[in-house]
Amino acid sequence: MSVGVISKVYPMRSHTVSAEGGAAAVISPTDSLDDHAYDTISGSDWLADQDAVEALVSEAPREMLQLEHWGCPWSREPGGEVAVRPFGGMKAERTWFAADKTGFHLLHTLFQTSLQYDAIARYDEWFVTSLIVDDGKCQGVTAIEVATGNLQAIGAKAVILCTGGGGRIYPFTTNANIKTGDGMALAYRAGVPLKDMEFVQYHPTGLPGTGILITEAARGEGGILVNNEGRRYLQDYDLGKPLDLDDPEHPQKRTMELGPRDRLSQAFIHEREAGRTFQGPTGDYVNLDIRHLGEKLIDRKIPMVRELAVRYVGIDPVIEPIPVRTVVHYMMGGISTDVMGATELPGLYAAGECACVSVNGANRLGSNSLTEILVFGARAAASAVMHAADSPDPSDALLESSVRDEEHRIRSGWAGSNGDGETVAGIRTDLQETLEEGAGIFRNEQALRETSATIADLKQRYKRLSLADTSKTFNTELIAALELGAMIDVGEAVAHSALARTESRGSHQRLDHPDRDDVGFLKHSLAYQSDGDPTIGYQDVTITRWPPGERVYGDV
Amino acid sequence: MATQYLRPLPRSWWLRKANYFLFMLRELTSLAVLAYAIFLIVLLWQAADDATFSALFETLHQPWSIAVHLVILTLALIHTGTWIALTPKVVVLWQDDERVDPDLVAGLNGVAWLVVSGLVLWLVLS
């Protein structure tokens, strides 16, 4: 069995590298799989598929141990055991961490370990432009070798998409430049639905100006959020009561600053509307105070928080609070898959942020994402291998015709370089602004309709795009234009799915429909691409052992 | 792929950056040490009898010779200094999970060499 890994960037640059806080897996004797499952399901506002969550929590410890055996430098207890720390929405300490560069260490460990296997062929800096679908099956991809500009077909008996989310469709995000939803668009265009796209997570603590992430671990270690009156404002938002900072129970699990991200981000908006946030040169912010943790703990357990604060906002968090604000961080929605990572299209699999199984439902708990990519990456791989074992090779004729068709599609996708067309940057900015306007933390029908209409207009403007760069060698304007096409498709799915969901749940908050509606909407949305607006279908959520209840945080 | 552009390093690379220049100087000090070691061997070999040795010694006492010796001493000291500074890079000491201050390691090494040098000097002079 040979495996091709195709990435538009060198593998060490994948955005997993930026993940900071940790990965959750049950390891402590006082913890249990059921507790991890319940925390995840309630955190998801009951939209997570419970069979998928059960798989996640039960397979998590083994996957994490596998990374440890492969060399991941997990932070340790004095006796040498893997250490765990508290995280938002989790009842017990179960977040494994490698200081606060967990994603970096996981990625480098996995990548370096993979180098010993000759069966893995890598296509570094190849940009996939389409899926090859024939005879009802996915049989490979067409991709541009960025360095040369040559488009080629890569045949495969199975394709697994691990292309990440699409945070760059918003103007202010923790996400890297490369998070443009490419894989989601590939599947969408091949007829696979995108599930739960309306659920976009705003992380409560990003640095103002840049949007650089300040990990939840800062709060896991005991950091507090304070408004311009010096008040720990989360106590006013049904998240429990604050403890004294020197109380041994602080930070209290599932309480206050360790509440779920959607609720914390919503609280920020309310505080801003009430005039209780600070005014900064780039907008409003609140203070994340970690001074009481002390220099020693900060340098040992969250050193990158200090480095980032010092470098990018000129604040040393040992002596001053860090200005933070809400920032787009994660997409719970994505390519619809089953619990084995398979999509509706035979031969096509997906895992990670680009997929939606769903384990995260309407809101993801921090440190479940790194766990998800390991567990479902392995599941999707197992499924793909089984499928590939039974599949014939794609024919040369198919690969050749795919290249021809794709070259034609790309060339005729936009206007020539006649100078009076649209620009990539112009359309991109307009897309980002309209999504922030209509599909932000709080939504309503009017704004969502406007955003949907704007996006439909952007699709037309995209056809009038003219590229200044006509060269073949490393043409980054071409790549940016292709990414923009994906971003528009993803944005369309977000806007229309949000418009159709007339309830509030998790990170999708409708001011005109403020309550959760389990009767009408205990379902996943499915956005299917069509010639005009996407059609939105629904699929029931799988409930196994946890009937929908109220999400309660604070003093549980 | 289209032709790539290559930028070979010019011979004057070591003049481009202060650190590169200092590196070259450091390497040159080793030449001074080597040269003097060779000189000493030749001296011992040539000056086999008392008469030749005394004559050579007179030459070595000339002001210009003293000056040259001082220069070589300086270069040798610089050379030694760079070696002592290198020690903490190679000898990494730990106190549990904290690294022992590299400057302390270098300092202790320097002190040790001073003591040894003092001993040798005392032995020679007495």
Place this chain on the structure above:
Amino acid sequence: MSESVALEVFRFLPDDETEPRFETYEISYQDDWVVLDALNHVKAEVDPTLSFRWSCRMGVCGSCGMMVNGEPKLTCEAFVRDYDSDTIKIEPLTHFPVIRDLVINMEDFMTKLPTVTPWVIPKEEKSLDEGEYLQTPAEVAHYKRFSMCINCMLCYSACPVYGLDSTFTGPAALALGQRYNLDSRDGGQQERADVLTSHDGIWECTYIGECTQVCPKDVDPAGAIQMLKLSYAIDWAKSVVMPWGRR
């Protein structure tokens, strides 16, 4: 508050031109901009044909290394306001072939990386059912620093040895070898010996030390290489004096 600066940017368009040139872009910048922000501004508003790599913009992915006023820097960590001159010169990382504009060919490093055996060769076998290898915080500390490399290649740009002879394995790859040698779970020091102690390996290093100076993550590759020299010299001495001691 907005100031202005001139960016003198290296351009190389191999499809149309045989020789590189410099293009100067005069722009206004904001006080909190890094050089990368300035380049993105140029690409979005002035010249979309300018090609360069970037991704995370927070100093952890290693994509955006370039020469800024002759020094290898991560452009996402180089603040425009810190440059006194009216002009900032931006070039691709030295010692690498240029594919186009500010994009270098780093395949040489990608080829060398697997040769230092950068994976754990377990000292003792353990199944997953037996749980984790125990590793105390002190044991983690021994190799932690050398595990922080983001593969940004600034050290290769700073190293004249690599500049003069690109067969040199180089600082990042060698430091990664040491990261695994020092990991208490690993027993592969001998397996790595061939490559690390080859004439292209640690012994080609003359301890100029500039790699450590430019490293944005404080990995200290120069230190790693000198430690390797001592370790393998001791190994060699042992093999001569006690040849039976080999595994």
